[in-house]
Amino acid sequence: MYRILIVDDDNDIRTLLTRFLSKNNYETDNVRSGATAIAWMRDNTPDLVLCDFRLEDMTATELLPSIREMHPNAAVIVITGYSDVKDAVEVIKLGAHDYVTKPLFPDEILVTIRQALAVANNHTEPVTEGKPTRQAAAKGFIDNAFLTGNSAQFGTIMKQVDLVAPTNFSVIIYGESGSGKEVIARQIHLKSTRADKPFIAIDCGALSRELAGSELFGHEKGAFTGAIARKTGSLELADTGTIFLDEIGNLSYDIQVSLLRVVQERKIRRVGGTKDIDIDVRIIIASNERLWDLARAGKFREDLYHRFNEFSIDVPPLRDRKKDIMLFAHYFLQLTNTELCKDVQGFEPEVKDILENYVWYGNLRELKNVIKRATLLSEGSLIGVRSLPFEIANYSRLQFDHQASADSTVAQERALGSGSFAGKLKAANIDAEYNVILEALKKAGYNKSKAARLLNVDRKTLYNKMKQFKEFDQ
Template sequence: MLKILVADDDRDMCLLLQRFLSRNGFEVQTLHTGKKTIEWLQGNKPDLILCDFRLEDMNGDELLKKAKELHYEVPFIIITGYSDVKAAVDVMKHGAFDYITKPLFPDEILLTIKKALAEKNIQTPAPVRENTETAAPTPTALGSEYIHGNTAEFRNILKQIDLVAPTNYSVVIYGESGSGKEVIAREIHARSRRSAQPFVAIDCGAMSKELAGSEMFGHEKGSFTGALNQKTGSFELANGGTIFLDEIANLSYDIQVSLLRVVQERKMRRVGGVKDIDLDVRIIVASNEKLWDAAHKGKFREDLFHRFNEFSIAVPPLRDRKGDILLFARHFLEITNGELGKNVRGFSPEVEDIFLNYVWFGNLRELKNVVKRATLLTEGERVEVSSLPFEITHFEKLRFDQGSESKDAVDPLPPVMTEPKKEKEFKSLKTASLDAEYEMVLKALEEVDFNKSKAAKLLNIDRKTIYNILNQYKKIKQL
């Protein structure tokens, strides 16, 4: 059986990759630090190495060099975020076969692995058949953190999904950031005739202008500096299935021109290529601004808008679906309990009341982050008000202090969250310092999705210091 080594300090990601690759016939070894990986390689030889660019103790470039010192010439694939793509290209110059950008898609992972092994004339195994009722989740399920709402507004959306899913219509999904547009796109795909084919999601807002063409359409070897291997783009990966283009209005004009040809002719060319590739792909796009307004302002091609606008779905913000707030909050609590190994059973009545009366500018994404933060700070069986962030618990007072005309009015952006000034009242220097440390820790935790090891690395401290700061802050607030 072919053996793949996965080196990633995100243990959840390692588990998902191990399950996914195992079901596709591979033997998988997972390790979480560069040091342990090098030690393991001294006595073992995998057929392929899948490595996160940023490990706790070294980056992918260092690990590749050390592996080569052990006379390893196995295919080496880098996992990276968009911000590290240039660095990943540099690693390819040192001998890596290819890189895969986050978020990870099963089809892209498998295709890249197969291409890397094929270059070494190694035949890939057949997938392992499993009972679908007991099958473990694949990396596709990594984003499946949302459930269906029970409000009339969401039931209306489900009716629209049922109506359009069996067709091949392009769909435009409108909604504020964090309202669950990608979840709806996945639901359309799952209920369509293409459900057995790939679903590929692209965040257009996260792609740089220089890399957008390569990410969407792929590139040929040598087509630009750093293109050391042929790369399959997202449209080609989604062939036969569905591609989801989130925040479509952020695409540059040049990419919009290329995209128009794909939509009109159902053909594409890789960057630097001369051969047309036929496409059979359904396109779903999403935007937090009205595309017809963007078209009228000259920010978005009007002809491209009309190609996409065969059907549209508007997702109401969470503040207009109050009946769904506690449903999602309990769901996120259940997920966070599993991630943190805790057993917080619910929310106090005061917390539920705050949740129901808050505006949720960031919608489901903001609610999820608030629940994760509160669960982290909770030591008892229920989340109490003391575990909620200041901007949530003092929201109404902050709005009043800023001269808001109405409690129900919604500003386009959240108010500046600063504590009201109190005359002739000072914090002790120690308390002020702890407050600043606490805020820095929370920001770091949110940046890395509450992975304490990565947060500690960002702050250049150890995990124990993070626990100490959180515990000290909790004790002071309870005094």
């Protein structure tokens, strides 16, 4: 039985998740703070940690390194509001498997947990005779499908992939988190002469300074406290194949030195070992920052950068590839239909416009989560606006109203003149009040009664305040 630790400062959420997961045959424990979670993990081993992004004493970004250090094999799923999606992307970079957005839906959480545990344990659910399970079918669909996109940018990327794949060049892939860098790396591998050899992907952002050397190079028994047996490192596991090092800029200086030797001499030495091991591995790296800029800032070895910089590919963010958005949306819809045994056929025209004009801070990963949630909520054959998160469904209107409000404030200030501070103070107070109300609504999952309690006002007062702003006029 898998053991899940729930970390959330909301007692109701902890209670509901505990009951739901227990009914689905998971052993659960729950705590309300990051500090308590760390104390619990010193004496217990979770298979998965389900953690709210904003806790009473820290964020998931601050908690995750401790989870990784104490239990590197534990899967982590972050609970977040849509206002925190950009922060959730940072948690993914630190090694979280996925994130789920509020409001929470049981089926969505269950699917995400099953996927995370399958990945963490390097297996999928067993296939029943004659018919695969939902998770096995979904995984097969992911493994056998690759979406190239319709945009000119993606066409250029695929030409570059076809060009560099047959070579043994090292490749740097640049792009924002969630933009599909690992998918590009896998395609390079699959189109190379090493296609039938191992492909190992490592998220360097999830490796602590203490564990990075062991993870990459392996270690000998007794090399350090806790090294009770010899471990084969990822570079050795990838021998004759390809290793993909994502967010390589997070590696410490001493690990960069060791990696330079690998690139130059094609040899590794396990931590605590005395013998060199010859390896033949192709290295593909990825970063969301320009490594040359990091090198000039003294954060990345310049000689290592030049060794890697034999070929580079830039993956543009999803917001710059509007022609690809609906293609990927339909792809994720088909995936989710398979996972949830649903038969949603497509999207209403208004939804298409909304999806194509949203900014997608989390790129493909965020789009995938939105489609999963919308498919789960959809009751008809097409996904409608009601199934989309509030902030995405109303993004264009909110942006327009914010701009109109800003223009009005500027006009007021000009009319009053620079010497009139009373008008400026009033405008600033109104703007601040709007932001406080919006933040409370987000925190409450847009439940007005709960938002009123958070603001310590009655519901009628909140309604009267909201009427002052067009953004809240539903």
